[in-house]
Amino acid sequence: MKKTLLASVIAGVTFAGQSFAVELYNNDGSTFSVGGHISMGVGNDADDDVKVQSVSPRININATQDIGSGFTVDAKAEWGLNTLEGGDNSFSTRLGYIGITHDMWGRAVAGTQWSPYYDVAGVADMPIAFANDFLYTNHYNLGSARAERMLSYRKTFMMGDNFGLNLGAGWQGKNSDGGLDYGNRGQIALSADFAGVSVGYAFNTGAVSYDNDDAMANVLSAKFGSYGDGLYLAAVYEMGQQFQGNFDSTAIEAIAAFALANSLNFSLNYESVEDDDSNETLLSQMALQVEYNFTPKFIGYAGYEIDLGDDVSSDDNLYALGVRYLL
Structure with missing residues (x-):
């Protein structure tokens, strides 16, 4: 694997947001790095109470070792931080895996990791404040985002300079x-880049064990x-069977x-989830957001999420304003 690509893998650069x-x-073929971020701000909750909020703060350690014959082994451990409360529950495991990568043979990973399903389904899961909620409904067990106890394999086939499978x-x-x-x-996940x-x-x-049936999903992106x-x-379009519930x-x-060229980033995103059995809308919302890099490691964000109405809850518009510091 090329050095730049391996560095991206080890740093944990994913669709879920910025990594540093x-x-x-x-x-001598070994590296060790520390990363993560702290995101803090203010916003309202479902009861319209204004509170100090954090957005998925984390800390991680990353290591690589060239073991020869074109193989590189890497390890990553990442913990979510409870930055709003003290006590015994300050850390929770987000990621923990060992991987091995080779230019020709691809990459294998064992442990808690971002799944191949998320490689396809996570392409819209980008903004800091409000992003793709339905991928995280039961992701550790179903493997829709971060997957626990997973063994995975990935391989990219380049066909010319501009096409990859x-x-x-x-x-x-x-x-x-x-x-x-x-x-x-x-x-299994398949994608093509051109x-x-x-x-x-x-x-x-x-x-x-809902009804001794499969929890199954097909997703296109x-x-x-x-x-x-x-x-x-x-x-992203997902068709699920026992997958969201x-x-x-x-x-x-x-x-x-x-x-813009000065890094000011405007976004508009939309999300909906339908219960096809009862013909009910479980989630329907749209968010307007902006992010700005004051420095490469210090980012400001603001967002306003509009509840477009559903069949299971009252309308709750949300807002968030804060900063993210990349460790």
């Missing part, structure tokens, strides 16, 4: 959590450009963003 890591050691697959073993039993789960455009498809399936660099467009569902996420 400071390299503390680099010698990406293959991903993941497996999770049997597990019990929250009163539900999960059987062996599997997923001249700034990417299209993808992923399939995720495996038994869950498309994107254009790079978030934070000029025009960025992305859309004990019902069949349809979920949509779309975003349009434009970043």
